Amino acid sequence: xxxxxxxxxxxxxxxxxxxxxxxxxxxxxxxxxxxxxxxxxxxxxxxxxxxxxxxxxxxxxxxxxxxxxxxxxxxxxxxxxxxxxxxxxxxxxxxxxxxxxxxxxxxxxxxxxxxxxxxxxxxxxxxxxxxxxxxxxxxxxxxxxxxxxxxxxxxxxxxxxxxxxxxxxxxxxxxxxxxxxxxxxxxxxxxxxxxxx
Amino acid sequence: xxxxxxxxxxxxxxxxxxxxxxxxxxxxxxxxxxxxxxxxxxxxxxxxxxxxxxxxxxxxxxxxxxxxxxxxxxxxxxxxxxxxxxxxxxxxxxxxxxxxxxxxxxxxxxxxxxxxxxxxxxxxxxxxxxxxxxxxxxxxxxxxxxxxxxxxxxxxxxxxxxxxxxxxxxxxxxxxxxxxxxxxxxxxxxxxxxxxx
DNA sequence: ATCGTATATATGTGTTGTCCTATATCGCCT
DNA sequence: AGGCGATATAGGACAACACATATATACGAT
Numbered sequence: 001x002x003x004x005x006x007x008x009x010x011x012x013x014x015x016x017x018x019x020x021x022x023x024x025x026x027x028x029x030x031x032x033x034x035x036x037x038x039x040x041x042x043x044x045x046x047x048x049x050x051x052x053x054x055x056x057x058x059x060x061x062x063x064x065x066x067x068x069x070x071x072x073x074x075x076x077x078x079x080x081x082x083x084x085x086x087x088x089x090x091x092x093x094x095x096x097x098x099x100x101x102x103x104x105x106x107x108x109x110x111x112x113x114x115x116x117x118x119x120x121x122x123x124x125x126x127x128x129x130x131x132x133x134x135x136x137x138x139x140x141x142x143x144x145x146x147x148x149x150x151x152x153x154x155x156x157x158x159x160x161x162x163x164x165x166x167x168x169x170x171x172x173x174x175x176x177x178x179x180x181x182x183x184x185x186x187x188x189x190x191x192x193x194x195x196x197x
Numbered sequence: 198x199x200x201x202x203x204x205x206x207x208x209x210x211x212x213x214x215x216x217x218x219x220x221x222x223x224x225x226x227x228x229x230x231x232x233x234x235x236x237x238x239x240x241x242x243x244x245x246x247x248x249x250x251x252x253x254x255x256x257x258x259x260x261x262x263x264x265x266x267x268x269x270x271x272x273x274x275x276x277x278x279x280x281x282x283x284x285x286x287x288x289x290x291x292x293x294x295x296x297x298x299x300x301x302x303x304x305x306x307x308x309x310x311x312x313x314x315x316x317x318x319x320x321x322x323x324x325x326x327x328x329x330x331x332x333x334x335x336x337x338x339x340x341x342x343x344x345x346x347x348x349x350x351x352x353x354x355x356x357x358x359x360x361x362x363x364x365x366x367x368x369x370x371x372x373x374x375x376x377x378x379x380x381x382x383x384x385x386x387x388x389x390x391x392x393x394x
Numbered sequence: 395a396t397c398g399t400a401t402a403t404a405t406g407t408g409t410t411g412t413c414c415t416a417t418a419t420c421g422c423c424t
Numbered sequence: 425a426g427g428c429g430a431t432a433t434a435g436g437a438c439a440a441c442a443c444a445t446a447t448a449t450a451c452g453a454t
């Protein structure tokens with residue numbers, strides 16, 4: 001599980017609660033390469049503590065649940081470094097959108113077009129958000145050489161997501177053009193005969 | 198689960214066994230947008246039959262296990278058409294490789310470079326394979342207008358994967374160049390001090 | 395002669411991830 | 425006054441997925 005290593009990675013930069021991990025990091029600077037459910041974060045922290053790679057300290061609070069501040073242990077740092085030098089490749093492909101397009105021969109050209117246009121607009125939003133984050137991160141001045149290094153690497157990963165998103169928007173534009181010129185053949189069954197609701 | 202709809206989609210083109218679904222389609226023409234375990238295919242077929250969207254017919258064989266040939270039912274076609282017109286967006290991002298790069302500030306420039314070069318070579322192979330499939334599919338003549346339509350859409354999805362892969366190779370080239378010029382800061386902890394095995 | 399591969403389905407088990415709900419209080423907005 | 429969002433953790437239930445193993449035989453290669 002890579003979530004465990006994301007957690008170790010962030011705890012390597014300083015002690016934190018599960019809440020912080022989720023809201024300040026996973027939902028923010030890490031959101032373009034990993035997503036995780038809140039429940040899963042807490043459960044993973046539990047597991048990591050049982051494994052001895054993190055330790056927790058309870059900080060009492062008034063009015064709120066006690067904070068459980070986790071820190072990485074030396075064994076945790078070791079495990080993270082081991083993970084860092086192993087080769088990690090992108091995960092198995094599983095893309096419902098491409099699947100939809102693949103099986104769209106039963107739809108009319110108009111329906112296919114609609115799907116493509118809608119996907120384009122979603123992707124464009126995502127791309128804009130990524131670009132905003134990139135300019136924002138680029139303009140932020142880092143207080144230390146270590147942070148500069150972190151920022152450079154973080155920027156590189158953002159560039160990857162931006163490049164991918166842009167390539168996909170371009171591809172969608174090509175598809176839209178092609179469908180507008182008309183796809184070969186005709187749909188076997190039209191949706192409009194089917195779903196007259 | 199989209200696997201269910203992949204299965205319905207392929208069964209829509211003709212009756213088939215679980216074995217065929219896995220070996221002739223999922224491991225082949227569908228592999229760039231979906232991957233599935235053999236066990237999962239059979240279990241999903243079971244479920245789909247209980248749901249009444251597919252029916253099975255047992256074909257006895259000598260020397261081999263009986264074939265269980267599945268066909269899509271009218272209700273299955275309906276369910277597939279419903280799914281086809283719904284908007285489907287790419288799944289949540291989960292990329293161990295980007296994560297690795299993000300947390301690589303504890304590695305030396307040389308180690309980061311090694312990771313990038315290795316990723317590049319894997320991706321390049323993947324890209325070559327996709328391109329081969331594309332030329333192969335393009336050169337195949339389709340027997341009917343429906344097949345032509347299928348082929349056009351299939352080609353479009355292949356183009357998406359190719360565009361993504363190419364964008365990523367280009368991005369990796371940029372990264373490699375940048376790291377060769379040197380990343381800012383220095384690693385906090387070197388791996389070489391750590392793993393002298 | 396045996397080893398591997400293709401054909402064909404099935405189960406057991408564990409892991410990872412999702413969704414929903416519960417709890418408790420503070421502060422802000424309407 | 426009352427509702428909503430932020431702070432903070434936690435458990436139950438389930439779906440999806442991965443990995444290993446079992447069974448049985450034909451056929452070609454070494």
